[in-house]
Amino acid sequence: MLSREEYVEQTHFFQALAQRIRQSLPIQEVLNGLRDECLSTTKLPLAIDFMLSEIRHQGAFSPAMVRLEHYFTPFQSYLALEAENDQGRFDMRLAFDILHLEAKCRADQISPQGIFLYQFETLCRHRLSYDRGLSAMARDPVFDDRWKSWIKIVMRQIGMVDFADMLYVRSEFYHQRRNQDGKPSLPADQTLFGKQEGKIAWANRRKDPLFLFSALQRHLGYPQVPRPEIVDQSADLLPNILRRLDRMETRVKLLEEEQRQGIDISKFYERPVNP
Numbered sequence: 001m002l003s004r005e006e007y008v009e010q011t012h013f014f015q016a017l018a019q020r021i022r023q024s025l026p027i028q029e030v031l032n033g034l035r036d037e038c039l040s041t042t043k044l045p046l047a048i049d050f051m052l053s054e055i056r057h058q059g060a061f062s063p064a065m066v067r068l069e070h071y072f073t074p075f076q077s078y079l080a081l082e083a084e085n086d087q088g089r090f091d092m093r094l095a096f097d098i099l100h101l102e103a104k105c106r107a108d109q110i111s112p113q114g115i116f117l118y119q120f121e122t123l124c125r126h127r128l129s130y131d132r133g134l135s136a137m138a139r140d141p142v143f144d145d146r147w148k149s150w151i152k153i154v155m156r157q158i159g160m161v162d163f164a165d166m167l168y169v170r171s172e173f174y175h176q177r178r179n180q181d182g183k184p185s186l187p188a189d190q191t192l193f194g195k196q197e198g199k200i201a202w203a204n205r206r207k208d209p210l211f212l213f214s215a216l217q218r219h220l221g222y223p224q225v226p227r228p229e230i231v232d233q234s235a236d237l238l239p240n241i242l243r244r245l246d247r248m249e250t251r252v253k254l255l256e257e258e259q260r261q262g263i264d265i266s267k268f269y270e271r272p273v274n275p
Helices: 004-021 025-037 042-058 061-065 074-083 092-107 112-125 130-138 147-155 163-169 171-179 195-203 211-222 232-262
Strands: none
Touching: 004 025, 004 061, 004 092, 025 042, 042 061, 061 074, 061 130, 061 195, 074 092, 074 130, 092 112, 112 130, 112 147, 112 211, 130 147, 163 195, 163 211, 171 195, 195 211
């Protein structure tokens, strides 16, 4: 785990990247500017230097994040790899928005429950690979051995077992209900979520997992994952209609000429240029 100062600088770094890329600025120019903005007492300027060198040699910065695993978490590197994948649909600007909020959560020292739910919702909402994403999450230093073993169980059972059931079984609410009924349950040290999380998971069984995440955000204040921006195409609607009308008018004129006396194509000839 890094110090809070490092995560504060990472929050500014990813937020500035998302904003300036939307302004169509070259990423090398953006990184050069951010290197001077970041505190020199942190390790982020050194990481930016290494990212710049990788961009010059490979044309991508995600390999630098992968090699800097002692500074960037495996999940951060995984999102950068997906954003730079030419065959995927994961937008780079959206990836920086997600990384910005995740670094902010770490700076605010949010609980491991919040970090896990934020990262897992990112995989669900943006249709990323569960195997590679959960494998990266299991290597995150914010999770202890209990969390890492459970994340590997989720990786094996996802798609076969409802996620709300997996969360419910690891909650205090599940253990309380089992104890009231006199039934055996998991050891207390295997409990990962609180009573409220268990109640919400119980209420959202057999439903879309996105409903579960929305309920957790409403009731417990967990961070919300950024969503793709809806592009407003109304400004281009009228010009497109006018262009289509112009083409239709030209076609109608050609049909009328053909019915009267045939189309005179000589007017389309290019006039010779006098030497």
